[in-house]
Amino acid sequence: MTKVAIVYYSGYGHTDVQAKAVAEGAKGVDGTEVNLLKLPDDGELDDAAWAALDAADAIVYGSPTYMGGPAWQFKRFADASSKPWFTQNWKDKIAGGFTTSATVNGDKFSTIQYFITLSQQHGQLWCGVGLMPSNTKADGPEKLNWTGGYSGLLAIAPSDSAPEEYPTGGDLDTARAYGKRLAEVASR
Numbered sequence: 001m002t003k004v005a006i007v008y009y010s011g012y013g014h015t016d017v018q019a020k021a022v023a024e025g026a027k028g029v030d031g032t033e034v035n036l037l038k039l040p041d042d043g044e045l046d047d048a049a050w051a052a053l054d055a056a057d058a059i060v061y062g063s064p065t066y067m068g069g070p071a072w073q074f075k076r077f078a079d080a081s082s083k084p085w086f087t088q089n090w091k092d093k094i095a096g097g098f099t100t101s102a103t104v105n106g107d108k109f110s111t112i113q114y115f116i117t118l119s120q121q122h123g124q125l126w127c128g129v130g131l132m133p134s135n136t137k138a139d140g141p142e143k144l145n146w147t148g149g150y151s152g153l154l155a156i157a158p159s160d161s162a163p164e165e166y167p168t169g170g171d172l173d174t175a176r177a178y179g180k181r182l183a184e185v186a187s188r
Helices: 014-027 047-055 072-080 082-087 108-121 169-187
Strands: 002-008 032-038 058-066 094-101 153-156
Touching: 002 014, 002 047, 002 169, 014 032, 014 058, 014 094, 014 153, 014 169, 032 047, 032 169, 047 082, 058 072, 058 108, 058 169, 072 082, 094 108, 094 169, 153 169
Parallel strands: 002 032, 002 058, 058 094, 094 153
Antiparallel strands: none
């Protein structure tokens, strides 16, 4: 059985929707077990969550992009991950990441880059989205990878939207495709 752990923070619920779509895609791969580990508002995980991360074949990081980087709750988790770093518990596990913000750009890549750096500190193997962008005049938000993310999964949720409204369409389809890819790569 392939185990995928998705550890993430969601401030307003939009990143939670994105995380669930990644999980849905991963669960679509036979023999995959998914653990959704939502960080609480204090950014601290319990012992069971840390054990799930240690047991995972793939760890997927997620956070909204706030002021050009991950939420402080995610950073608190990342700092606490120095304990498994000392013993290299996550070495050679597949890693991936996702983020959402209110604007098309919103400096989302800074958050993805943070996840990549964190994964490399742990000796993980980074897995990008693996999809071509939808970048013609005929393409829009309903298309796969319309935000054009290669390194990690990107989504848009306008600041005045509810989680039931955004992310939507192509962003969620891309999240499902990415979850499936991560599970398939981890199963190899």
